[in-house]
Amino acid sequence: MELAEGKLKFIEAWGKLGSEWGINRTMAQVHALLLISAEALTTEEIMEQLSISRGNANMTLRDLIGWGLIEKQHKAGERKEYFFADKDVWNIARQVAKERKKRELEPVLKILGELSYVTGDEKDIEFKTFQKSVADINKLAKNADKTIETMLKAEESWFWGSILKVFKA
């Protein structure tokens, strides 16, 4: 397979994976494009390569900056803005984990916390079932939260080294 075809395949695959995980397809594709580009690209170039409108490109680029996945770059003597992606996949993984933890896991933990104070008849099997499910999910979510917290602080080699070693034991 040639480079040009490979790039298209990669962008397509990344876009599909993103949409399966609740990330807008275009956003994942722009990220993919920047990931495999050696040089920073302008909005114009991104619009053209992905056949998307200026408005869409602009909003998507701002979102990606908000996720901490890409950055703006200014070239000396030029007014145009260039965009480039952090190429370190471990940073990317951590950044995504960090944002989703903040945006999704934390709100859920908050609600689960509130739900653990729901009152009811201790003899009511419906109440007991509710209470147990909420408590169990709460425990799992807290464990996941702690794990992500640690992952955010860890170095890649240390993280995978430790995890994979434990699994072999």
Next chain:
Amino acid sequence: MELAEGKLKFIEAWGKLGSEWGINRTMAQVHALLLISAEALTTEEIMEQLSISRGNANMTLRDLIGWGLIEKQHKAGERKEYFFADKDVWNIARQVAKERKKRELEPVLKILGELSYVTGDEKDIEFKTFQKSVADINKLAKNADKTIETMLKAEESWFWGSILKVFKA
């Protein structure tokens, strides 16, 4: 907060979380409802409690069975089908991990494998960047795959015990 209100909040939260992770909101809500129900429910009861149509309920229930999250139950002397959810959250987590690995991670690993054979000029910085990004993502994805594989085999207490212990070290 009273039980009835708590149930509604839980169903709503679970539905929202699902949709943020690429799982149809109704599917997550039906799952939530069954999770906190002590008794198995009929299609009718689910339709009524969530105000959804028969067609939607039926398709959603079949999907949930396909994900291995709920099961049909037949009560002696009745023709109706009853549905109930596995209440063990660790099983749920493993089941979801297993299905998403199969449906999403594996196809991506396949494509990444193909992309590692893309040919190009070794002196072309664009080619080298592509090659490196693909290789790095491939490595990360393989590690994630191995970790999920181990998780699928593990007991909950062992899994979290090991992970959290390593993190404290």
Next chain:
DNA sequence: CTAAACTTTCAAAAATTATTGAAACTTTAT
């Protein structure tokens, strides 16, 4: 066999989400 009870299917409609594109806005150079 046949009627009732129940389940499944799927084309059409509704709801949601993403995208466009032109106008408004901002910045910079002269």
Next chain:
DNA sequence: ATAAAGTTTCAATAATTTTTGAAAGTTTAG
């Protein structure tokens, strides 16, 4: 100050996803 270059916004439109509901299909009891 102003015109050119570039960026942002957002109402309208398009695309996608989800839901409905009625018809078709299936199973069971008598």
